[in-house]
Amino acid sequence: MKYFPIKGTNLNVSNIVMGNMRLTQLSLSEVEHLIRTSMDEGINFFDHADIYGGGKCEELFADAIQMNSSIREKMILQSKCGINTKDNMYDFSKEHILKSVDGILKRLKTDYLDILLLHRPDPLMEPEEIAEAFDELHNSGKVHYFGVSNFNPMQIELLQKYISHKLVVNQLQLSVTHTPMIDSGVAINMHHDQSINRDSSILEYCRLHDITVQAWSPFQNGFFQGPFLGDLEKFPKLNELIDQLAEKYEVTNTAIATAWITRHPANIQVVLGTTKAQRIQDACAGSDIPLTRKEWYDIYKAAGNIIP
Template sequence: MRTQSIAHTDITAPNVTLGLMRIPEKTDEEIRELVSTARRAGIDFFDHADIYGPGLTTHGCERRFAEAMQLSSAEREEITLQTKTGIVKDGPYYDFSYEHIVSSAEESLRSLQTDYLDIMLLHRPDILVEPEEVARAFDHLASTGKVRHFGVSNHTPGQIELLRTAVSQPLVVNQVQLSLPHAAILAEGIMANTLGLSSVVSPNGEGIVEYCRINGITLQAWSPYQSPHGVFIGSPQYPELNAVLDRLAQKYAVTPTAIATAWITRHPAGMQVVLGTTRPDRVAEAATGSEIPLTRPEWYELLRVAGHRVP
């Protein structure tokens, strides 16, 4: 498993991580098997969110993780726990107020049965955000040792810059949706200065990938195997893509899932892939893509057959 440093922190993290949004109905034994398989593969970074849980309940997945794992203090120190806040299910709406951020973080601590969160992200942009409120919440959580590092999810460069007008802590992560078919944040870069074919998704003209690289913000890719039509691996809706995935899987003696993982981890931005599966075999399968050295021709071929124009 290839590892990397998270800039502005003391965290050394794997480039494949495990998201736990689908565990509430799993037994303790099933959760332990899932986590143990991840650990054996070199994955010691686990992603949560306060809204992960059935119905309108909150912190459900965090509680199930803690109940099943019963981590000792030493075991807790061996892993990185990340959670997210800001989405209110009952609406839905978004809330980046001081009260919501602090109360959510404190409930995450109770649910996860831990004294600190390694990283807490603002989950989706709150259009009514007041950066000073966010800054006050972050200052409180950092000064009390409840949260060690902060970041965002699904934020544009402009939204991050707005937060940085008040927040003093580095924003160390931006978790965004990225997969072979859902790759506008990468494809936009090669469409620059192409008449009539622009695919720019950043309103201010500065790509989120380049922005995060410049500012030392680690990108995390969620839904790495999803397309607008569901899982693309093995899907008849993506015959060309799957043909290339199968060919490269045979070349590297891995599975197509590993190749889809490697396509993301190959990028020099040092992205982390966030797995969402609850199947231990799929975790092990995906993890084998961590170190596959796809060539430039292979990487661009996958981009093309996934439906993106390469001029």
């Protein structure tokens, strides 16, 4: 397992993250097995959100491992807030953020979060109000560090102007078959769909500002259009190449799909959303596979992208 420090923090993190969005699909014993497998593989970073399972996922997580101080010390816990599912809207008000964190801590049975992320940008956000919430959470010891999820550079700049705490994480969608944050930089200034800058060069921005990128849905095609691994109808060349590389490195196709992301010099964390222990083990095998430059580009091209 590869580890690296998140800049601006004292956290040394695994580049593979256990995501906990689907825990309600499992029994308590299955959740425990999933968490134990993750820890045995070297994962020390666990990602949550207050909306996952309506909060039930956080409860299951804590109950499954019988959360206590000795276990808590071995974990880096991150959760997200800011989505109001009841009214189908986003809410970055101070009241909502503070209330959300109290609920998260209660469900996770812990006194603090290592990192709190704002889940999706709220067009009505008032940065001064968010700053007050962050100060209160940090001063009380409830949250050590802060970040965002699905934010573009200007949204981060606007927020960072007012808050005193450096934003250290941005969680974004990235997989071999969902690469907008890479595409426009490769095919810049061309009359081609790949040249469209859909996210204001967020990857380069995060690297310039020492913000760790976390890749969610690392095995999904687009916005929940299904996994690309094994999809021979849509991605025959990609799967053929990934299978060849899996044989070369003596791992599974999941490991190669993971390695394509971890090979990037930005030190991207890969957030797994699986409910299968074997898939976690397979992905962890891709934590530090030394894909060559040619192999990385060959995978990118096999996914349907051009190299001008």
